[in-house]
Amino acid sequence: MNNWIKMMALSVIAFTVVGCSKPADEGMSSAVVNTAQANNLPSTKQFPADPDLKALYTQSCYSCHAMGTGGAPRTGSAKDWQPRFEQGINTLLDHTIQGFKGMPPLGMCMDCGEEEFLALIEFMGGSAATAGE
Ligand code: HEC
Structure with missing residues (x-):
């Protein structure tokens, strides 16, 4: 039982x-x-693979370049970036540091150095960045 x-x-x-x-x-x-x-992936879902670079990107470039706010060339869009890369990477770096029209000086990234800017520009440029080399 x-x-x-x-x-x-x-x-x-x-x-x-x-x-x-x-x-x-x-x-x-x-x-x-x-x-x-x-x-x-839409450009709002694309982030640099490197975690440090991803953190810098998320705090600064992302706010304008993910959606193309104010006419910013959109992350990963070869169409947006192709004419920019035709100016040469040095001009792009200068414009990032000095500012350029709606693009604020340093892209609002106070912790970025030249190396980070170059990596961020190349990341955002997607296939347009590699085609220009
Ligand atoms: C407050 C918004 C904003 C932020 C933040 C921002 N950008 Fe931009 N960026 C713009 C706009 C708007 C343009 C387009 C300017 C134009 O050609 O009218 C631009 C253009 C550029 C260009 C192309 C310049 C050229 O000569 O054609 C580069 C390169 C660039 N941004 C890099 C960056 C990087 C790297 C970051 C982050 C560190 C960043 N931007 C953050 C708004 C922004």
Whole structure:
């Protein structure tokens, strides 16, 4: 008799555990959606692979260059960046440091040096940056 009660209790526990296992599936499907988005990234979802550069980019260039605010050439858009790169990388670096029309001096990145600016310009230029070399 005692054993029979134990069996009943165990089967109730087993039933409860099975009943709760559903929500785990939802986590899976959102991971799949993120992978699908990665294949066609809008410029607001593109960030430098290097974590330090990503931090600088997020604090400064991103606010204008991700969406093209004020006519800024958009991150990853070869069409936007092609005519810019035709001026040569030195001019782009000068314009970043001195400012250029709607582009504020230093791109509002007080912690960036020449090396970081060059890496950020090349990152934002996407395929236009590599084509110009
Ligand atoms: C406050 C907004 C803003 C921020 C922040 C900003 N930019 Fe810009 N940037 C612009 C705009 C607007 C232009 C387009 C200027 C024009 O040609 O009218 C531009 C243009 C440029 C150009 C092209 C200049 C040329 O000669 O054609 C480069 C290079 C550039 N930005 C680099 C950067 C970098 C690197 C950062 C971050 C460190 C940055 N920008 C941050 C607004 C911004």
